[in-house]
Amino acid sequence: MLPDESLPIRLMSTIWADAEGLHDDLREPSDVDAWLDAVGVDRHGARTGADELVSARALRDAVRFLAAQVTGDDRQAAIAPVPDVGVAVRCVNAAAARLPAPRLEINGEAVREGVAIDGSAVTAGLARVAGESIALLGSSGAARLRACYAPGCVLYFVKAHPRREWCSVACGNRVRAARHYEKTREAARARQA
């Protein structure tokens, strides 16, 4: 979903909807592996563990909850099951705090930058996504965050240019088709009256 968007938006888009209802792309640990690969976060061959799946889902739900707050989103289906904004903020902060710290390493005579990885590369990857979520939700860029109000859609996007109204071309087309259908129906009713 939404391949050109930033990591936070792509994480939010792991909950999506179509005519059959809501879908969740993060149900199994291997789903998180596949998602990290799809968005280009290197997991250095590490596989997602059961608690990392829980963390990834919790981060996703927290970021969606905060996006709903920021955008004044009132679509019930879109709103993540998070108790309140404090829980959501703590969840994102805790995930971001697992980002490996930079450090210096001695390589022969030279010192160079290395990275201390204590946890797995999956946790580090999720920490990077959390860090970018903080940058998005906590900055002036949050003012450009939008909920997509195309019928049935539950996605968020960044309004990168003034005319963008929908998350995707597909949603825009569906809205135009629905409007066209409404118009032809009204015209038919007017003729009958």
Ligand SMILES: [Zn+2]
């Ligand atoms: Zn949409």
